[in-house]
Amino acid sequence: KDYPPGPKWYPIKGSVDALRKYIVKCGSQHIAFAKLAQEYNTNILGLKLGEDFVVVVFTYDIIKHILRSEDFESRPDNFFIRLRSMGEKKGITCADGERWSSQRGFLVKHFRNLGFGKEEMQKMVQEELSDILLTLECNGLNVEVGKLFSPAVISILWNLTAGSRIKRNDRRLQNILDLLARRSKIFDMAGGRLNMYPWLRFIMPKKSGYKLMMEINREMKAFFMEVIKEHYANWNGKTRGDLIYEFITEMKKNTFNSYFTEDQLVMVCADILIAGAQTTSNTLDFAFLMMILHENIQCKVQEELDRVFQSDVPIAYSDRINTPYTEAVLMEVERFLHVVPIIGPRRVLTDVKLEQYIIPKNTTVLISTYSVHMDKEFWIDPEVFRPERFLNELNELVVPERFIPFGLGKRRCLGEALAKSCLFTFFAEIMRKFSVTCSPNETKPTGIPIGGMTLSPENYKAVFTKRH
Numbered sequence: 001k002d003y004p005p006g007p008k009w010y011p012i013k014g015s016v017d018a019l020r021k022y023i024v025k026c027g028s029q030h031i032a033f034a035k036l037a038q039e040y041n042t043n044i045l046g047l048k049l050g051e052d053f054v055v056v057v058f059t060y061d062i063i064k065h066i067l068r069s070e071d072f073e074s075r076p077d078n079f080f081i082r083l084r085s086m087g088e089k090k091g092i093t094c095a096d097g098e099r100w101s102s103q104r105g106f107l108v109k110h111f112r113n114l115g116f117g118k119e120e121m122q123k124m125v126q127e128e129l130s131d132i133l134l135t136l137e138c139n140g141l142n143v144e145v146g147k148l149f150s151p152a153v154i155s156i157l158w159n160l161t162a163g164s165r166i167k168r169n170d171r172r173l174q175n176i177l178d179l180l181a182r183r184s185k186i187f188d189m190a191g192g193r194l195n196m197y198p199w200l201r202f203i204m205p206k207k208s209g210y211k212l213m214m215e216i217n218r219e220m221k222a223f224f225m226e227v228i229k230e231h232y233a234n235w236n237g238k239t240r241g242d243l244i245y246e247f248i249t250e251m252k253k254n255t256f257n258s259y260f261t262e263d264q265l266v267m268v269c270a271d272i273l274i275a276g277a278q279t280t281s282n283t284l285d286f287a288f289l290m291m292i293l294h295e296n297i298q299c300k301v302q303e304e305l306d307r308v309f310q311s312d313v314p315i316a317y318s319d320r321i322n323t324p325y326t327e328a329v330l331m332e333v334e335r336f337l338h339v340v341p342i343i344g345p346r347r348v349l350t351d352v353k354l355e356q357y358i359i360p361k362n363t364t365v366l367i368s369t370y371s372v373h374m375d376k377e378f379w380i381d382p383e384v385f386r387p388e389r390f391l392n393e394l395n396e397l398v399v400p401e402r403f404i405p406f407g408l409g410k411r412r413c414l415g416e417a418l419a420k421s422c423l424f425t426f427f428a429e430i431m432r433k434f435s436v437t438c439s440p441n442e443t444k445p446t447g448i449p450i451g452g453m454t455l456s457p458e459n460y461k462a463v464f465t466k467r468h
């Protein structure tokens with residue numbers, strides 16, 4: 001009786017049908033959650049999806065409390081999470097407790113040593129950007145934007161993990177990218193239908209997404225193991241500087257510490273690609289889409305870039321302090337198109353009181369950052385794409401506390417500095433050198449995101465015309 005309000009439960013299905021009805025009506029799960037919360041006049045929505053208790057939370061104050069509270073720090077331990085993590089809750093994204101804190105500590109330290117937010121990282125980003133600029137110079141007509149950024153982003157992540165860039169024509173990588181894109185559309189943060197009814201894997205392995213998940217695991221493991229073996233063979237105890245090398249050093253130091261094992265290493269590598277690839281490349285994809293749909297904003301960005309950068313020296317992430325409008329545009333893309341509209345999932349390990357409700361032990365908690373970024377009371381006109389909301393009267397950048405695309409608290413995004421560096425450097429340099437328009441033979445894109453675990457723009461083609 002103290003469970004948060006929500007649609008009525010039925011045997012076996014729980015409240016699945018009510019949720020599905022709204023998803024069909026609204027097109028996306030995150031909007032369906034928001035509509036249901038409105039219908040039940042609540043900021044804490046109680047659902048039962050199959051056997052699982054799932055609570056969705058809305059509004060900044062509740063979300064801030066949850067993201068900062070230890071009670072909500074764990075990840076669910078359900079069929080989907082185990083399947084996603086190659087059978088066990090290893091890696092970083094889905095790990096809990098001591099395993100999670102040991103791995104998070106290792107990664108934060110390693111990323112810092114590698115130059116996260118510093119020159120070394122900028123070099124990695126600029127190398128990939130040079131290839132993109134060359135591609136656009138050779139042929140800027142009919143560019144499939146969705147295919148332009150994802151190989152570059154994944155190559156940066158790969159460089160960070162394995163110490164080398166990846167060739168554009170590496171078919172295994174393209175295959176992993178395609179599989180991840182499909183995964184994001186079939187599953188949601190609560191694990192989708194397969195998590196509710198794991199037995200579906202026996203009767204419809206393909207349709208339920210089970211076959212796809214097994215394929216992703218197989219491909220990733222084979223891909224990473226090849227590089228890990230190579231690193232083992234070349235390991236000599238001297239710092240080489242990539243994540244796999246440093247992890248092997250930890251493994252050799254900590255022979256009794258079960259958190260530094262080969263399986264764990266494979267899963268950490270996979271987590272970095274899963275968490276970083278689509279989120280970053282889809283945000284870039286959305287940013288150029290917005291420039292096509294809002295030509296006046298594109299002109300203002302170019303005016304600022306022309307004014308600030310008069311020489312041919314490549315734009316660096318540190319230059320962002322001089323380009324508040326361009327920064328504001330990127331923030332508005334993150335707010336307005338919220339590539340991760342529902343964050344988490346989290347799990348409570350004991351019964352927890354939240355406002356006047358009790359969240360029972362093991363409940364999955366989903367966090368609607370979409371609701372924070374679309375809150376009418378705070379943003380006034382959230383449904384309008386208006387970068388000026390991030391600027392004050394002196395045209396200085398203002399970042400409200402309620403802008404949380406990378407989350408908050410101890411589980412906040414580990415790759416934020418890298419993601420922001422990619423977004424700014426790619427966007428500013430391309431906008432300075434090219435104007436972007438819709439391909440003349442294509443229908444104008446709508447700008448409405450396609451739902452899924454990570455939102456993505458519709459496939460669109462663009463023309464990049466050299467400016468100077």
Ligand code: HEM
Binds near residue numbers: 413418
């Ligand atoms: C625009 C791009 C990105 C966005 C919007 C984004 C967003 C987020 C958010 C909101 C979380 C928090 C989830 C939670 O609170 O439960 C998160 C976690 C995480 N992100 Fe990102 N991310 C981005 C890019 C990246 C990149 C490039 C990397 C890799 C270098 C990365 C690695 C991670 C990892 C490993 C976690 C899990 C942290 C943990 O559980 O302790 N992300 N991300």
